[in-house]
Amino acid sequence: MRKKGVSSVQTVTAVTANVRKDIWINLQFLIYKQFLIVKSIKLQYDLEERTRKFSKRLLGFCKKLPVNINSENLIRQVLRSATSIGANYCEANGAISKPDFRLRINICKKEAKETDYWLDLLGEVVDQEKVRELKELTKENRQIMLIFCKISTSLKN
Numbered sequence: 001m002r003k004k005g006v007s008s009v010q011t012v013t014a015v016t017a018n019v020r021k022d023i024w025i026n027l028q029f030l031i032y033k034q035f036l037i038v039k040s041i042k043l044q045y046d047l048e049e050r051t052r053k054f055s056k057r058l059l060g061f062c063k064k065l066p067v068n069i070n071s072e073n074l075i076r077q078v079l080r081s082a083t084s085i086g087a088n089y090c091e092a093n094g095a096i097s098k099p100d101f102r103l104r105i106n107i108c109k110k111e112a113k114e115t116d117y118w119l120d121l122l123g124e125v126v127d128q129e130k131v132r133e134l135k136e137l138t139k140e141n142r143q144i145m146l147i148f149c150k151i152s153t154s155l156k157n
Contacts, residue, residue: 047147048093051086054140058082061133071125078118084111085144102155109152112145 062075085108092104119138126134 055083074122081111081114109148115141
């Protein structure tokens, strides 16, 4: 029912204004909600930071290792491949095209696999007291490797 003296155009205009206002409020809420989700994902899964921390932990671990004829090359190789993971991921984030991004992610995956190889060999020359820390580093590297494998697979689809 319409009030006396109010045209149907005025009623439609008022209803339309209310609907627009409701849509705008809902849209703002959805954008804010999306922002919070992205922010929490960024905090939980900042891969750049994770790969940097992994490299720093590995650097610290390798500093504590005695350098001898058996360990010297292994230490050098594991440091090269492990630090390359994070560096290539930073490159991927600055990629100029999707194929460039895909290439960098695949390099990250390859470097993580190589790091796993060198960590395994390093396990043969470290002291028993350092085995636990080496296992933790190996576990972290394998998780990083799985992440890059998943990213690489999802880019192919």
